[in-house]
Amino acid sequence: MNWQLYDTWLVITGALCAMACALPGAQLVLRRRSMMGEAITHAVLPGVVIAFLITSIRDPLVMLLGAVVIGVLTTVLVDFVQRSGRTEIGASMGIVFTTLFALGLVLIRAFADDVVIDPHVVIYGSIELSYLDQTSLFGWSVPRGAVVNGGALLINGLVFLVFHKELKLTAFDESLAAAMGFRPRLVQGILMAMTAATAVAAFETVGSLLVVAMFIVPGATAWMMTDRYGPMLVWTLVLAAATALLGHVAALVVPGWFGFEGMSTAGSMAVMSGVLFAAAWAFSPRHGLIARAVGRRQLSLRIAKEDVLGLLYRHEEGARSGDRPLTAGDLREALSVSRSIAVAALRGVRSAGQVTIESNRLQLTEQGRVAARSLVRTHRLWERFLWERLGLRPDHIHGTADRLEHFTSPAMIEELSAHDEGEDPHGRPIPPAED
């Protein structure tokens, strides 16, 4: 890999663009309006073309204005079609944005000769060429794309800072916000205008089709990592910047693996945002697949370990002299969990010093007996409560008590002890509490 100043600027431009898009995008994801991002980014195309045709100058401000107007118009139109046609929101979005996008394409093709808009650039972006188009900023020569996207990021960041409270509240609870005197529809309008303007700023960098990835994916990935608004925005920005860096590195490295020369950086950025999402999906400590699977396994392991103790205690309790002590095989059969969990549970109680195994015979240690007794006590207190207080039939309560015994807090045991009459409904003694 041959890294040059060109590459650095490319990553900076891409990162600024991705971050500028990701901020409003995170809000859209929170509001369950992600597809509004898709709709607006497609719909601004005719706005840009018309603004350009009318003024016939490529003034960025005019194009921006056209985009903002049509962005807000898209929201209004979607709303209008939804209400007056009684159309479902998804369908009305689909109708509005495909129509506007089609209009934009027809306009581009029809006037392509007279206009300096390159359809290819608008649609696919040209981040690779952004370094060539330099402009001066405070006497420094920097790529114009970096300035445009940086400006968008700056403005979006300011709006997010100034309207932090409004944006946060209306995203989570519109009716509360309305009741508190905020104006959810106005805030939403501002958000949509922001989305449209940012999309136009991003067009030349990543193109109108891939910009959706920059809007939605970092925000959704951030939501996989955290449930809090502030940290989510920080994650969003970090992920967006990472998307640009990884995207460009991948665009330099990956083609070589297959013997190609290079590939679209914008496309590569979209793919990398997907890779980051997949990583969060799998590894997020909070909502990730692995974390959840581990959590589930730990829970079933704890339950299995407690069940081992309970089974041994009950066996001990009912055992007459000469009865065969339980073996590991008996327990595995009685636990009705997968073999791996049963084995792990046995190993767990043994290493915790609660159970001893001698020539395949299981025996509770004193420490194990104490733990088991408290568990059986909880179980039988529950049975008593379910029978006496809730009026359930004695032959129907074992299963319920069996589940509840694993999730009973000390405070609940305290309360249940009020019904301690020494015996459960089946006539077995409730072991006394330890002191």
Add this chain to the structure above:
Amino acid sequence: MLAEVQTDWWDSFVRALLLRDANTLWVVAGVLGLGIASGAVGSFLVLRRRALTADAVSHATLPGIAVAFMVMLGAGFSGKSLPGLLLGAFLAGLLSMVVLVLIRRTTHLKDDAAIGITLSVFFGVGICLLSFVQQLPTGNAAGLETFIFGKAATMLAADARMIGIASLVVVVMVVLFFKELGAICFDEGWAAARGWPVLALDFLLTGLVVLVTVLAIQSVGLVLAIALLIIPASTALLWSHRLPVVVLLSALLGGFGAWFGAMLSASIPRMPTGPVIVLACAVLFIASLVFGRRGIVQRWLSRRSLARRVDRQHLLRACWEIMEQDDVASVPLDRLIEWRSWSRRRVGVCLRRCTGRGLLELREGGAVRLTEAGRLRAGRIVRNHRLWEAYLIRHADIAPSHVDRDADAIEHVLDADLISSLEAVLGATAGSVPPSPHVMGGEGRP
């Protein structure tokens, strides 16, 4: 000069319209079949509220096309065989649906985010693969880009035939499973309770959607393929809410839009097929939104006619009440205005409508009299009003001074059944108008 250009495209339009050459004939037939199939399938998709999932599918076809191209090239074929490319697109579309369902099932993200992620990431992969394809030594891969925006004109007769036949299969499937697909759209729980395999039917619908989308990308392009599924169906829903009608109408609209758009773009230079088809469908949608049976104009008209009927009935009741209160045979206009506290103009307009219908007649000196028909009508309304008031007082425990407003709104919509049950509950005699339970009169009104 301009006229020359015009006759030029007019000529080619007519030639396309009259199907002068064989290739055009097939292309038109293929596009027409495609429009019909997507219209039919689209109506189920829209009714199931899954309109935007098709957007994810259509964007996801791009990597499938690119991979299919490279695989076919690697296997020594030309790489541009449409059936092969569409097979790749179909598999990628199905894969995107699997990813979509997985995200929806295993995360807390909602449908919209799941669709957005699937759509943009698959499309990004497609763009990357396309940049590989363009570097292949065979070179002539540029044609793949037509899938993004569609180009019916590049279709060969054989391709069009295949698309037409596949569309026919889709239509046959829709007809065969019509009842079942309808059931999962309206009431999934009911369908499950009937013992129908809801999951399999859902999969069937998904498969049909993917198939139609894949067929559409050749002519409409993958960015706009969703339009052919959504717009005709939404248009049809503006005309009817009966499923067979909606599906049929949607199929016809889709067919027409696709055919007309393809025709127009074939005859006008520099008109991209996909966008023109979409715009043709959109024009039909907008027209239906305004003029459809459930459109804006219709709804405005019916609201207006209701408002007028309510006004008329209020005026007649006012006449009756004044005649009853003041014990007069005709009602002076000023008294009427004061009674209803309407503007003079509103009373005038409403009066004219009532006289036009022969319910009221004007007397000299600005007085109004009920005609025989008017007396009958007014009596019935006053009776409805008072029956409802009596019901509210007796059975809803509302004070007599508070019932007038409520009865004012309800008197217009009481049907014969309701009236007879009110009579039964209140023990009222048929035909007679009971006295008012509260103080009457314009100024003294509660």
